[in-house]
Amino acid sequence: MASGQAVKLFVYDLTKGLASQLAPMIIGRPLDGIWHTSIVCYNQEFFFGGMGIESCPPCGTILGSPDKQVHLGSTEVPSEMFYEYLSQLGSDTFKPQKYELFHHNCNNFSSEVAQFLTGKDIPSYITDLPGEILSTPMGQMIKNMLENTQVSPGAGQTTRHF
Structure with a gap:
């Protein structure tokens, strides 16, 4: 029996250690x-x-290389089905205008995709972080400043939008 496609979670610290x-x-x-x-799966980072x-x-x-790589398991979902799934997510749940740094972000996306591909969630220390920050008075104050942070491919990298 052939093994499935490996699925990894790439984790980056946006503050490069300052946090x-x-x-x-x-x-x-x-x-x-x-x-x-x-x-990361199907030789792409999503x-x-x-x-x-x-x-x-x-x-x-x-962001270059991730600070951590977490092996989430493997998937038997064919790449064509996965791309169709991403297309559906991109036209509804994860439209560009629905992005919110604290409430609907890259980590929510990674969580949903990980569950679709492997049946497993990403670590809770990642998904719980926005609530931890917003529960502090200073977290509320810096919320507006942080909401403008975005990640995109580096110069010269090919990008596919879904």
């Missing part, structure tokens, strides 16, 4: 990072942001 240093002073509690995630659902070669975003 762990500054969070106790700014929001009064420690944070390991401010996470951006993507799903993510959601202000431009909608996009893909590029693995490590092809402006």
